[in-house]
Amino acid sequence: MYRKKARAKSWDDKVRIVNDSFLRCINDKFFSRYFYKNLFFLKPNLEDYFKNTDMEHQEKAIMNGLKFLLGFLDGKDANSRSQIVRIAQTHGHLALNIHPHSYYYWIEAIVMTAKKCDPEWFDDLEYYWREVVSFPVSFIISNYYVKHPK
Numbered sequence: 001m002y003r004k005k006a007r008a009k010s011w012d013d014k015v016r017i018v019n020d021s022f023l024r025c026i027n028d029k030f031f032s033r034y035f036y037k038n039l040f041f042l043k044p045n046l047e048d049y050f051k052n053t054d055m056e057h058q059e060k061a062i063m064n065g066l067k068f069l070l071g072f073l074d075g076k077d078a079n080s081r082s083q084i085v086r087i088a089q090t091h092g093h094l095a096l097n098i099h100p101h102s103y104y105y106w107i108e109a110i111v112m113t114a115k116k117c118d119p120e121w122f123d124d125l126e127y128y129w130r131e132v133v134s135f136p137v138s139f140i141i142s143n144y145y146v147k148h149p150k
Helices: 011-025 031-042 044-050 055-072 078-091 102-117 125-142
Strands: none
Touching: 011 055, 011 102, 011 125, 031 044, 031 055, 031 102, 055 078, 055 125, 078 125, 102 125
């Protein structure tokens, strides 16, 4: 089921490979549902954050958030940059208060979900996903205690 491929050497290669994987993943209409199922499996108390959430809306939001995360990578997409800044603000200590440790589970859940949904998955893709999404997630984490102007 999984194919082995030679490891890419450059950041740009990894970003391209993960973007391609994401484009294959979004063909699975249950991608976002699988993501939340995996997230709540890995860290059940995160489900408390979503008690009063319209999950249909949230499933669309996670897909948009992933597009912004991937658009943030090269620094050229101003909209993605501003959306990631907004996400960092709304998820920080003074807003939703999503603790930085929780993002470890978020990354693991996204990798588990991509592995399930990408029909062309290969072993090294797991490492590429982790490395590529860790960059914008690290930015979000770094803003946890930042008091942003209104």
